[in-house]
Amino acid sequence: xxxxxxxxxxxxxxxxxxxxxxxxxxxxxxxxxxxxxxxxxxxxxxxxxxxxxxxxxxxxxxxxxxxxxxxxxxxxxxxxxxxxxxxxxxxxxxxxxxxxxxxxxxxxxxxxxxxxxxxxxxxxxxxxxxxxxxxxxxxxxxxxxxxxxxxxxxxxxxxxxxxxxxxxxxxxxxxxxxxxxxxxxxxxxxx
Amino acid sequence: xxxxxxxxxxxxxxxxxxxxxxxxxxxxxxxxxxxxxxxxxxxxxxxxxxxxxxxxxxxxxxxxxxxxxxxxxxxxxxxxxxxxxxxxxxxxxxxxxxxxxxxxxxxxxxxxxxxxxxxxxxxxxxxxxxxxxxxxxxxxxxxxxxxxxxxxxxxxxxxxxxxxxxxxxxxxxxxxxxxxxxxxxxxxxxxxxxxxxxxxxxxxxxxxxxxxxxxxxxxxxxxxxxxxxxxxxxxxxxxxxxxxxxxxxxxxxxxxxxxxxxxxxxxxxxxxxxxxxxxxxxxxxxxxxxxxxxxxxxxxxxxxxxxxxxxxxxxxxxxxxxxxxxxxxxxxxxxxxxxxxxxxxxxxxxxxxxxxxxxxxxxxxxxxxxxxxxxxxxxxxxxxxxxxxxxxxxxxxxxxxxxxxxxxxxxxxxxxxxxxxxxxxxxxxxxxxx
Numbered sequence: 001x002x003x004x005x006x007x008x009x010x011x012x013x014x015x016x017x018x019x020x021x022x023x024x025x026x027x028x029x030x031x032x033x034x035x036x037x038x039x040x041x042x043x044x045x046x047x048x049x050x051x052x053x054x055x056x057x058x059x060x061x062x063x064x065x066x067x068x069x070x071x072x073x074x075x076x077x078x079x080x081x082x083x084x085x086x087x088x089x090x091x092x093x094x095x096x097x098x099x100x101x102x103x104x105x106x107x108x109x110x111x112x113x114x115x116x117x118x119x120x121x122x123x124x125x126x127x128x129x130x131x132x133x134x135x136x137x138x139x140x141x142x143x144x145x146x147x148x149x150x151x152x153x154x155x156x157x158x159x160x161x162x163x164x165x166x167x168x169x170x171x172x173x174x175x176x177x178x179x180x181x182x183x184x185x186x187x188x189x190x191x
Numbered sequence: 192x193x194x195x196x197x198x199x200x201x202x203x204x205x206x207x208x209x210x211x212x213x214x215x216x217x218x219x220x221x222x223x224x225x226x227x228x229x230x231x232x233x234x235x236x237x238x239x240x241x242x243x244x245x246x247x248x249x250x251x252x253x254x255x256x257x258x259x260x261x262x263x264x265x266x267x268x269x270x271x272x273x274x275x276x277x278x279x280x281x282x283x284x285x286x287x288x289x290x291x292x293x294x295x296x297x298x299x300x301x302x303x304x305x306x307x308x309x310x311x312x313x314x315x316x317x318x319x320x321x322x323x324x325x326x327x328x329x330x331x332x333x334x335x336x337x338x339x340x341x342x343x344x345x346x347x348x349x350x351x352x353x354x355x356x357x358x359x360x361x362x363x364x365x366x367x368x369x370x371x372x373x374x375x376x377x378x379x380x381x382x383x384x385x386x387x388x389x390x391x392x393x394x395x396x397x398x399x400x401x402x403x404x405x406x407x408x409x410x411x412x413x414x415x416x417x418x419x420x421x422x423x424x425x426x427x428x429x430x431x432x433x434x435x436x437x438x439x440x441x442x443x444x445x446x447x448x449x450x451x452x453x454x455x456x457x458x459x460x461x462x463x464x465x466x467x468x469x470x471x472x473x474x475x476x477x478x479x480x481x482x483x484x485x486x487x488x489x490x491x492x493x494x495x496x497x498x499x500x501x502x503x504x505x506x507x508x509x510x511x512x513x514x515x516x517x518x519x520x521x522x523x524x525x526x527x528x529x530x531x532x533x534x535x536x537x538x539x540x541x542x543x544x545x546x547x548x549x550x551x552x553x554x555x556x557x558x559x560x561x562x563x564x565x566x567x568x569x570x571x572x573x574x575x576x577x578x579x580x581x582x583x584x585x586x587x588x589x590x591x592x593x594x595x596x597x598x599x600x601x602x603x604x605x606x607x608x609x610x611x612x613x614x615x616x617x618x619x620x621x622x623x624x625x
Contacts, residue, residue, distance in 0.1 A: 021321060021432045028318040035310030043304060044233045053535055055528045063282075065392040075225045079214025115221050122226060143213055153231035156282050156390070159289045159309070160377035169532030170507070177233045 043174040045161045046182050049147040051171035054132035054139060058148055061166035067130040068154040069163060071108075073123050074184040077145035080118035086138030086146045087111055087121055103133050125151065145184065152180050239308045242281065246315060246331070249273060253330040254323040256596070258435045261605070263596040269330035270339050278333035283389040287312045287327065288334065288422040289380045291364070292371035299372035316422075317429050324433040325426050328416060329594035335416050337385050338408040339595065345412045345455030353457065354576065356418040361568040364421035369561050373553060375506040379421060412455035416593065431589040437596075440604045444584035445621055451585070453601035458591040463582045476577050484570035488563045495562015502561070503547075503554035512547030515540045 010018075047058075047069060058069035087109055088101040102109075108127035112120045123146075130148065138146040164172030175182065249269065256265040277286065285306070290313035297305035316327035328335050348356075367378045380386070384401040387393025407414050416423050430436070439450050439459065450459060495502075503509050507529070514530050517523045519540055526534070533543060587598065599605050603621075606614035 017432060021434070024321050024429065024432060025318070028314050028321070032311065032314050032318070035305065035307060035314065040304030040306075042233075042236060042239070042306060051532070051536075053528065053532045055532075057528070061394075063386065063390045063393050072228050073226075074228055076216065078216060080217050081214055114223050115219060118217050118219065120223075120226075141213070143216075151231060152233040155233070156284060157234065158284050158380065159293065160380035162381075162393075165376060165381060168528035169535070171532075177236070180233045181230050183228060183230070 042177040044150070044152060044157050044177045044180045045155060045164060045172055046150050046175045046180060047148045048171045048173050048182055049144075049149070049184055051169045052132075052135070052148050053169045053171075054135040054148065055168055056131050056133075057166045057168065058130040058132060058163050061163040062130070063158060063162050064154060064156065066128075067163070068152075068156070069130045069148055069150050070125055070128040070154075071123055071130065071132065071135055071146055072149045072151075072183070073121060074145045074147070075120075077143050077184050078121065079143050079145070080114065080120060081142060082117045082119055084111070084119065084121055084138070085141035086134040088137075103137055105129070105131060105133065109134060121146075147184055149181060149183070239306075242285065242308055243311050243315075245276060246312060249276075249331045250315060250319045250326060253326040253594075254319060254435075257326050257329050257437060257594040258323055261441065261596065261599050263599055266330050266594075266596045267339075270336045273331050274333050274336035274340065276333075277331070278337060278385070278389045283333060283383065283386040284380075285309055285312050286333065287316050288332075288420060289377065289383070291421060291425070292367055292377045292379055295368040295371040296374065300374060317425065320426050320429040321432055322434050323594075324430045324436040324589075325423075325593045328423060328426065329596070332416075333389065334383075334385050334420070335413060335593070337388065337405065338413040338415060341405050341408045342412050342455060343409045346410050347457055348411060353417075354572070358568055358572055359418050360421050360424035362565055363419055364424050365561050365564040365568070367421055369502075369557050370505060373506065373550075373557060384415060412457075413593070417456060417591075427590040430592070433589070436589060437587045437592050437594045439585055439587055439598045440602045441608050442604050445604060445618065446584065447603055447621065448585070449603060450598045450601045453598040454587070455597060456591065456593065456595075458588040458593075459598060460582055460586050460588055462584055463579065473577060473579060477574065480570070480574045480577055484567070484574070487566040487570040489566070491566025491569070492559050492563035495558040495560070495565070496555070498562070499555050499558035500551060502558045503551045506547075506550050506554075508543070508550055509547045512543045515543050 059067050062068055083097065087103060088097065089103060106127045106129055108124045108129075110122045110124060112122070114120050132148055135146050135148055138144055161172055173182075249272070253266070253269055256262050256269060277283070285308045290309040293305055293309035294313050296303050297310075316331070319326055330336070363379075370376050370378050382397070382400075384397065384404045387397045387401050388405075404415055446462065451461065453459070504513075511529050511533060514523075514527055515533065518526065518530055603614040603617050607618050
């Protein structure tokens with residue numbers, strides 16, 4: 001074809017190109033080694049319950065539907081109240097155990113009689129949508145034993161968590177993957 | 192007595208501060224056992240190694256299919272696999288495009304632990320590009336795959352539109368690196384138009400944006416890749432150095448022009464003819480543009496400086512401080528979730544103001560650099576446009592070609608190689624005509 005060149009001679013452009021190429025290969029292999037060498041423990045997203053203000057962003061902002069953030073119950077902190085303000089409308093005046101006063105929009109909390117005057121509250125996670133209504137009620141008038149947590153059987157661990165972006169309280173933090181929960185005081189172990 | 196009361200009061204204050212145990216947990220008499228709060232574990236580590244393994248295999252297979260096997264069908268099959276695995280199965284995370292931000296944050300913030308997968312996903316496609324060109328874009332990237340499978344009737348984007356649009360990836364890259372390094376947000380992940388589809392759910396705005404891009408993608412080949420993707424911008428720098436790269440023809444170009452219209456992305460470069468290389472004129476223009484480059488950088492930096500406060504508003508801390516100030520001075524009524532959350536912490540507003548001012552201070556430098564970067568990108572683009580290289584044959588653009596393999600089958604030399612008698616006949620005629 002038109003450009004017949006002396007093949008033994010390397011042009012300046014080619015020399016430069018080759019130099020950059022070798023530098024690139026060495027640099028990338030080096031940084032690959034560096035990345036693999038100082039691999040830090042993997043982290044996942046979690047909600048700091050002390051910062052959480054139980055807004056409804058967890059239910060709406062998560063890329064999953066329903067959200068990966070759900071309400072969990074630290075039974076050891078729970079007061080087993082008969083009139084639980086996380087379960088019933090937290091209105092101290094008109095508070096009674098009528099079914100119309102139940103808070104949870106999906107009926108995900110199960111209330112069982114244990115012994116007088118104590119009732120147990122258990123969350124059915126399949127139904128929980130993470131709206132935080134019960135959390136708000138429990139924090140306002142109760143012990144705060146209901147709180148939001150990212151459930152890692154659902155969370156896909158996005159690089160930029162959509163709830164973390166939306167969280168008004170900056171409560172989303174990264175925690176080590178081998179200890180991925182920030183549970184409330186669980187000192188009181190089951191007997 | 193008084194001391195004891197004081198002591199009791201302090202104790203009560205302390206429990207109130209923690210805000211729990213208003214009702215002491217009961218001591219049950221009927222042998223009731225406390226249920227244990229379940230803690231399902233996070234995804235095991237070895238899945239990350241599987242992701243990296245699949246990436247290596249997919250990149251190697253893509254290189255083989257693009258460079259040696261020259262099989263469009265194989266590339267398309269691998270594209271579907273990547274869409275299913277990295278897209279729908281892994282739900283679009285981890286990806287190389289987003290990994291740019293992890294790298295930027297890791298460089299800027301020593302305390303940030305760079306995830307192993309993010310680091311590897313950033314480097315490996317670039318390393319492969321040094322050897323085989325952009326085979327990552329060809330068949331491994333799930334975002335590219337999503338657009339590739341919807342492409343139906345590609346129209347040519349005219350140069351006057353395509354060239355300015357091609358600046359966007361560089362500007363997007365600059366903005367993404369800036370905001371990631373500042374620790375404000377991961378812009379690329381936040382505005383990833385396809386991740387909502389991969390996860391079959393997301394905000395309405397992002398779903399509409401994604402649908403719009405996919406709809407546009409039926410007539411404009413890979414609009415996100417060409418006019419937005421910041422990782423593609425980095426790959427454009429590396430791909431021209433590739434050891435092996437896409438050649439339209441497997442042998443010698445016969446200049447039949449049949450491949451001219453085969454590239455849906457407009458990345459086939461036609462041979463230069465004598466007339467369009469006017470050296471003297473071109474040299475003058477190049478000198479002028481080289482002189483213009485520092486001016487453009489300075490102008491860009493100045494504009495960036497002017498917009499520094501606007502740029503800092505992306506950081507939620509700045510928005511919060513502005514809101515608190517407005518609430519404090521009675522400019523607005525009520526509270527937002529953000530301000531409520533801040534008041535709950537019990538800190539004075541001055542803490543938030545101080546934090547916001549510190550962040551704005553950082554953005555004074557950051558916006559200057561970003562503006563300068565935009566100027567630099569525009570200047571270099573103008574220079575690149577005025578450099579003309581001699582090109583004897585039809586070639587795939589060394590930076591822009593993503594190796595989809597659509598042009599192979601349009602080449603009669605390729606068809607003859609694969610044993611198409613009609614193509615062989617045509618070639619014989621062609622050579623006979625010469």
